[in-house]
Amino acid sequence: xxxxxxxxxKFFLLGLSxxxxxxxxxxxxxxxxxxxxxxxxLLLIFVVRSNPKLQTxxxxxxxxxxxxxxxxxxTIVPILLLNTISTNGSISLDGCATQMFFSLVLGxxxxxxxxxxxxxxxxxxCKPLHYNAIMNKKSCIGxxxxxxxxxxxxxxxxxxxxxxxxxxxxxxxNHFFCxxxxxxxxxxxxxxxxxxxxxxxxxxISLCAFLLTLISYVHIVSTIxxxxxxxxxxxxxxxxxxHLTVVTLYYGTITFxxxxxxxAFSSETDKVVSIIYTVITPMLNPIIYSIRNKDVKxxxxxxxxxxxxPIKKTLI
Numbered sequence: 334x335x336x337x338x339x340x341x342x343k344f345f346l347l348g349l350s351x352x353x354x355x356x357x358x359x360x361x362x363x364x365x366x367x368x369x370x371x372x373x374x375l376l377l378i379f380v381v382r383s384n385p386k387l388q389t390x391x392x393x394x395x396x397x398x399x400x401x402x403x404x405x406x407x408t409i410v411p412i413l414l415l416n417t418i419s420t421n422g423s424i425s426l427d428g429c430a431t432q433m434f435f436s437l438v439l440g441x442x443x444x445x446x447x448x449x450x451x452x453x454x455x456x457x458x459c460k461p462l463h464y465n466a467i468m469n470k471k472s473c474i475g476x477x478x479x480x481x482x483x484x485x486x487x488x489x490x491x492x493x494x495x496x497x498x499x500x501x502x503x504x505x506x507n508h509f510f511c512x513x514x515x516x517x518x519x520x521x522x523x524x525x526x527x528x529x530x531x532x533x534x535x536x537x538i539s540l541c542a543f544l545l546t547l548i549s550y551v552h553i554v555s556t557i558x559x560x561x562x563x564x565x566x567x568x569x570x571x572x573x574x575x576h577l578t579v580v581t582l583y584y585g586t587i588t589f590x591x592x593x594x595x596x597a598f599s600s601e602t603d604k605v606v607s608i609i610y611t612v613i614t615p616m617l618n619p620i621i622y623s624i625r626n627k628d629v630k631x632x633x634x635x636x637x638x639x640x641x642x643p644i645k646k647t648l649i
Contacts, residue, residue, distance in 0.1 A: 395450075
């Protein structure tokens, strides 16, 4: 018996609310968040690229994180905005598969990249004399490629398994974007294989990333506590505070979505948690790193001054 799925098949994203008043508020709020996300991440990428002092492994990975956040937000939010003001909310099968693929690629890559950034902080604080040898250009590019490759493999497996299922219960998805868990609940076939694959993939990626991060920070904290100077300890802790904040926020939400048991499912709770890691976190990341980082803040201030200095010189 063939699958009823066709390339012309459509799904209907139910979105966040059916209340017209709330829809207007949601549209305005998410539009502001999206514009803030774009401007914040683009500014951070520009600052890192334009300042020779920031051509270091930490800022190389931070640029990768900003690119991921830009793409992640752009994969989700424009369709969310369109569906919020639209009465239809439809999305084609191909469009849904594409959105799911890119969101899974970017989500898994960010998870792995945060672990790589923790390893970078470990090398900088625990192995300062060997840091340049450990985190050389080749190593940085290799670690970034591993993170992106892991995301690609993860997304390919999930999208192929998900869209091989027949969706005969309903085509109305109680979510604001095409994510794996809500789709598994629409299929009239047994989805245990898909769920097992999802738990294994999420478990491997999340667990590996979490363990690498945890081990790195155990060594980091142990090394920092051995520093005699309180000012030195404070400086070392401050270099890790931004990363720890982002890691806690991201790992917590994505683990909740992909590793919760089916019996604990709540569509409204899932929507709220999904908003945090797909919409809020990409906006907060550049803000967190900018506020906590003196080099980034000074570069943001100096760039406008560099543009005005030539004008001042011509006037003198």
